[in-house]
Amino acid sequence: MLEAHDVAEAQSRTLPQFIAALRQRLGKERMDLWFGSQVRWQIASDRKLQILVSSDFISDCILRMFRQDLRSVVSEVFGDGWGFELQISSPSPLESPLKAKSQEISGGKSSEDARQS
Secondary structure: OOOHHHHHHHHHHHHHHHHHHHHHHHOHHHHHHHHOOOOEEEEEOOOEEEEEEOOHHHHHHHHHHHHHHHHHHHHHHHOOOOEEEEEEEOOOOOOOOEEEEEEEOOOOOEOOOOOOO
8 A cells, every 4th residue: 555645646646657557558639538637537546547437438438449558558557556447436416426437457356347326
């Protein structure tokens, strides 16, 4: 588990490197289309990059089209032992703020898409 200062450092330094590397890999147009203003990024203390998206549809599309790209860039920028997790960001404050959609673990291992309420 990462310490709070490590999370803050990863958020401020490593996250921009990750976004730049992903943009380089995907190209500007695809990056803007799928990872533009509707996506937010966070670093979790359990060595995961959290990708917050607005809908199940976007989450499903990102996983289907970019799973391997995300795995590769996460490993390249953050290092071994890091993974990513897509989460649906609820627009309504009455709903649960986040629901886990899917979790990816680096090293080529992945769990099945899990839906949690």
